[in-house]
Amino acid sequence: MKRRKVIEQTAKTIFTICAAIAILAVASITFYLVAKGIPAAREVGIGKLLFTTSWRPTAEEPSYGIFFIILSSLVSTFASIIIGVPIGLCTAVFLSEIADRITRSVVSSAVELLAAIPSVIYGLIGMMVLSPLMYRLEKAIFAGNETHQFTGGANLLAAVIVLAIMILPTVISVSASSLQAVNDSLRYASLALGATKMQTIWKVVVPAAKSGLLTGVVLGVGRALGEAMAINMVAGGAVNIPLPFNSVRTLTTQIVSEMGYAEGLHRRVLFTVGLVLYIFIMIVNFILLKARRRELNE
């Protein structure tokens, strides 16, 4: 009897410690980023850091303006969502509402596989396939243009395309499961009123699943915002205003590409960049939490 009690108590303690590790990790990351990032931001000047565009950390008169970098992160994320979400949503509708059992299992395995591919592979394929294509396009579009800096095909557009594909599995699987969770009785009600299958899907099933679909989109935003490796390989990496054929740098690739050699204030400013990224991700998660809560209330 006593033995049993000891086992119970020990198990409970172990589980509590495990749970505490997660909390500890989040808390320490937050603390570290704030502790390292805020003083550097103060030193540079928060306004100057966030809203100026010149990034010359190693110049004699160093300047640390990350406005274009923030903008590149936001633009690449937004554009990849604009491309990826409609494709993902339509795939999810196909999977959940239209495909027969065999097609569904084939497509879902493909989607799962897509999710399992490491981002470096996406980057690699992007470099091998997308960049040459982009270079050709670039040469055609900017032929004779003297001011354009040629990038060899590593540009924002390539990053957007790679990101759009990378968010697909997240968007598809979350959307498809929220569509499947819509009660069949609603589909029957619509069909029994003489609605067609497509009317039923777009006017009843999709609206009924909307908070789940929103969750898929928000998770996709998080994925796109946080992706570093693939973008680092296809986006070029120069600090530029985010235009389709410009070589760009995002918050993530900024850290990846300079942390290796940065020193002193430069190094600490990179933590500030990390903090900015972290804040964006927190905002995304907050929206997600809100959406989930609303779903529970409905």
Added chain:
Amino acid sequence: MDNKHMADEVKMSVKNLDLYYGQKQALKNINMDIHRNAITALIGPSGCGKSTFLKTLNRMNDLIDNVRITGQVTLDGEDIFDRNMDVTMLRKRVGMVFQQPNPFPMSVYDNIAYGPRVHGIKNKAKLDEIVEESLRGAAIWDEVKDNLKKSALRLSGGQQQRICIARALATKPEVILMDEPTSALDPISTTKIEDLMEELKRQYTVVVVTHNMQQAVRVSDYTAFFLVGDMVEYGETKELFTYPKDKRTEDYITGRFG
């Protein structure tokens, strides 16, 4: 009654209907005339095929895999399985109310306007008119008229079921199929729906599946008794419940099984 008059009275007619789920036969040679402006009740124990039969009348069984149907069902003389029969038009003419109230997660107004909208009505004034008319028809107008924008999911179960009836009325059907419409409801809501059915038969032809024999006696004009895929007996409700012709009907209605 002469033959011609009889034919006028028939809204839907079922001839030699067999239905199979894969290899299993769920309905066996059903023959039945459904009378216009009357309530026909389908009774029988669970799994007897009464709901399956009901869903054949608006071809909702088409949605289930592996269903095979032979025989003929006509609506005003038109074969509903005919290749030229537009199934969306059939379902507009033959509406349905389900066992569980299943309003869409939208406002009361949008629930009712859904059917007319999918059938192409966009005019706001016309939709307003249909919504009011349908809600009145389902005896729930007074309860919701001030809250048409409110989500239908916030109503009580009995109100939701009347919203579903109103939604079915909004497509201006000729026949209304009801699949155990009160089995998920409390007694007061049940009474309201039964009273409503009496009203509905003035304008519509009603077919109702019920496992509640008292309900069949209370509301229906005709009753069909189903047992493991057979239609054992069909006739005027009074007749069937007072002088059942078949021993099995008698056993069922006197409560020896079921």
